[in-house]
Amino acid sequence: TDALTYHFPAAFQWLATGRLGLLETWFFNPANTYSPLAGSTFIAWLIAPMGNDILARGVETPALGMLFFVLLQLCRVLGASVRIAAIIALAGCCSRPLINQVFLAKDDLFVAAFFGAAVVAMTKQRLQDPLGAVRLGIALGLLFATKYTALLGLPILLLMIDAPRGAGWRARQYATVLVVALVLAGPWFLRNWIIAGNPVFPIAVKIGSITIFHGMFTPARSQALRTLAGIFKTFTGYSGLPALPICVIAVLWIASIARAGTRIKNDPLERVIALGPLVMFALFLATSPYAEVRFVYPAFLMMFAGSAIAFARPPLAASQIGELESPDLRRRERKLRADTPIALLAPLALACITIATSFIPQSLILMIEPTLYALGVIALIVAAIEFRSISLSALIIAAVGVLAFVYWPSYAKQYREGEADYWTAAYGDLGPAWKFVRDDTPAGATIAYTNTSFVYPLMGAELDRQLVYAPTRAGVRTIRDLGHVDERVAGEQIVGRIAELTFHEPDRETWLDNLRARGAKYLLIAKQRVGSSPPPELKFVEEPSSFRRVFDNPAAAVYEIVQPVR
Numbered sequence: 001t002d003a004l005t006y007h008f009p010a011a012f013q014w015l016a017t018g019r020l021g022l023l024e025t026w027f028f029n030p031a032n033t034y035s036p037l038a039g040s041t042f043i044a045w046l047i048a049p050m051g052n053d054i055l056a057r058g059v060e061t062p063a064l065g066m067l068f069f070v071l072l073q074l075c076r077v078l079g080a081s082v083r084i085a086a087i088i089a090l091a092g093c094c095s096r097p098l099i100n101q102v103f104l105a106k107d108d109l110f111v112a113a114f115f116g117a118a119v120v121a122m123t124k125q126r127l128q129d130p131l132g133a134v135r136l137g138i139a140l141g142l143l144f145a146t147k148y149t150a151l152l153g154l155p156i157l158l159l160m161i162d163a164p165r166g167a168g169w170r171a172r173q174y175a176t177v178l179v180v181a182l183v184l185a186g187p188w189f190l191r192n193w194i195i196a197g198n199p200v201f202p203i204a205v206k207i208g209s210i211t212i213f214h215g216m217f218t219p220a221r222s223q224a225l226r227t228l229a230g231i232f233k234t235f236t237g238y239s240g241l242p243a244l245p246i247c248v249i250a251v252l253w254i255a256s257i258a259r260a261g262t263r264i265k266n267d268p269l270e271r272v273i274a275l276g277p278l279v280m281f282a283l284f285l286a287t288s289p290y291a292e293v294r295f296v297y298p299a300f301l302m303m304f305a306g307s308a309i310a311f312a313r314p315p316l317a318a319s320q321i322g323e324l325e326s327p328d329l330r331r332r333e334r335k336l337r338a339d340t341p342i343a344l345l346a347p348l349a350l351a352c353i354t355i356a357t358s359f360i361p362q363s364l365i366l367m368i369e370p371t372l373y374a375l376g377v378i379a380l381i382v383a384a385i386e387f388r389s390i391s392l393s394a395l396i397i398a399a400v401g402v403l404a405f406v407y408w409p410s411y412a413k414q415y416r417e418g419e420a421d422y423w424t425a426a427y428g429d430l431g432p433a434w435k436f437v438r439d440d441t442p443a444g445a446t447i448a449y450t451n452t453s454f455v456y457p458l459m460g461a462e463l464d465r466q467l468v469y470a471p472t473r474a475g476v477r478t479i480r481d482l483g484h485v486d487e488r489v490a491g492e493q494i495v496g497r498i499a500e501l502t503f504h505e506p507d508r509e510t511w512l513d514n515l516r517a518r519g520a521k522y523l524l525i526a527k528q529r530v531g532s533s534p535p536p537e538l539k540f541v542e543e544p545s546s547f548r549r550v551f552d553n554p555a556a557a558v559y560e561i562v563q564p565v566r
Contacts, residue, residue: 001454003105006032008053008456011044012463022195022478026469026502027530028453029494030202030216030479031148034195036188038145039107052462053105060101063109068093070116071301075308077123077269084311084347091351092304096358097240097297107146108294114143115153115298122160123269127167133176140177141184148200149295152283156276156298163268196480204484216480217497220488224291231285240293241300242357248350249303253277256306273306290491311346423457429555430526434458436551436558437524441465445521451535452526452556453495470514472506472536499530506536515561523547523559 010023020041025032039059046056068089075085093099101109118139126132140157143150164173189199197214198205204215224230236243257264257274264271277299284296424431434457437447446466447458455467476482482501489497515523525537541547541559551558 002032004456005453006037007040007043007105007107008056009459009467010037010040011047011056012456012459014040014044015048016463016466024469024479025453026479027451027495027499029491030482030498033479034192034201035148036145036150036185037107037147038142039110039147042110043105047463057105058102059105060107060109063113064093064098064102066113067098067109067116067301070113070120071305073120074116074269074273074305077120077125078273078305078308079312080308083344085308087344087347087351088304088307088311091307091347091354092301094351094358095241095245095300095304095354096238097294097300099358100238101294106294108297111143111146111150111153112297112301114139114146115150115157116301118143118153118157119160119269119272119302122157122163124163124167127164127169132167133169133173134180137177137180138184141181144181144185145188148203152280152288152295153298155283156272156280156302159272159275159279160268166268202480215484216482217485217494218488219289219494220490221285221287222289222291222490223492225285225288230291234291234293237293245353245357248353249300249307252307252310252350253303256309259309259312270309273302273309276302277306288491289489289494292491307347307350311343419461427454429553430454432553433524433551433556433558437465437522440550441522446519448515448518448520448523450523450525450537451499451528451530452524454526458524468518468520470511470518470520471502472508472511472514472540473502473504474507474510476502495530503533503536506540508536508540511537511540521561522550523561524556525559526556528555 005028006023006025013023014020022033043053043056043059046059047053049055071089071092072082072085075088076082080088098109098112118136120126121132121136121139126135129135143153192201193199195201200213200215202216203213204211204218205213206218222230224234234240236246240246241249253274260267260270260274264274277296280296280299284299288295420431420435423434430452434454437458438460441447443460443462443464444466446468448468448470449455449458450469450472458467459465471477473482479498482498485497485501523537523541525535525541527534527538538557541549546562547559548562549557550560
């Protein structure tokens, strides 16, 4: 939904206009018009060299790879060996919440990856690095430049607020972090402040009865998060962990808290691993307007990293420490600290559970071959880290290149041939309407739409159609002109309330003037009720001299505008 509504359309609009302008998300949550959209920036980078979206469909794949190395690094800092850390990282990345996001062109994996990068950047060794302040500033800047809900991670990162002081930071390092983060994230919020007087517009910000920033609506907690059944469904649904792995990872997380003990007070990393998920889940359940567990993927990341504490081997005994003083020191140290087969069983079991529950059986069979290739690449990565081998690193790059060369043509062919079938399966009769617009309207045509937020499929396979919305309400040019919703609204209610404002007091002459001003040649009307009444345009097009119906089904109708509208 998000990809078709604003992630891809925003990227295309920026490429077409040459500037990072606002994408008006009509008939959707207006917050997506004004939210930071670093994810759409990455999509634009992938669309630009090819002129189409084939490569951009996998925009979150690099984020998943980044999450693997973030988890690997966190587990290593927490004391896990390279082997155990790699297995835990594999388990986390193959868990259903994370691996399934790769098939969706969204930005939630980027939020989790940048959050994890910020946590890694706040470990003592990284903070003492000469580039430590720049690294942390980049991670924080990219995190908050991705979307509004990334702000949910700020209170969790504050659990590590004493880490820079413990690393001996001075005012210069703090200033560097602030400047770098503001350069990356600040422009998104500054733009909103200039346009609407509110950095997080259209969300109204209040403290009690005092309004700090005015907006279009004040969000209320999701209705699905007000019952235990709704909470369970949220955390174990498609975007969450199934019941078995969520129970296993919860037990491991609790064990990590118990094993960390008093170190939580003095060690910022173990503190954020132990307490961060609890704080984030509590904030999510208390405030989130949507029952979308993807908002708390950083908490899942911390829980998987916490399993490194649970799996950690006990400290060496005094007699063993004495053995390290023998002449063959390095060989004996490796032997005493090496992972035994038994020590590897627990993380391997975790990985097997997450992988086995991430896909439906039919999909699991299809994933066997690519999984074997991925495991081979991961094995090479682990070996390259352990042996610090340049030749192995080169082999990894070559292996990835060969796999891409072999699979890319079949992927591109399958994507092009199956696109319409996928849309029909996922969106019903809207799919054929989109296919008609893509196949049977001329390249470069301006398409007006109404009563739907799914605009991206209308842009054409080569992104060569222009999309416009013609308001039916006098005085409305942008979403900001719609006014505001008086009462607090949960996420499930926002789209309906915004649609009611959009269709309030519709006027045919106003609509015709807007169609003419925008140069529309075709009009798509989605028929479902978004608000409390059907779209008024269905009545407005009854004049056959101006509108000729060229496609019709239960979900949508497409009209050719046969002469300039009056």
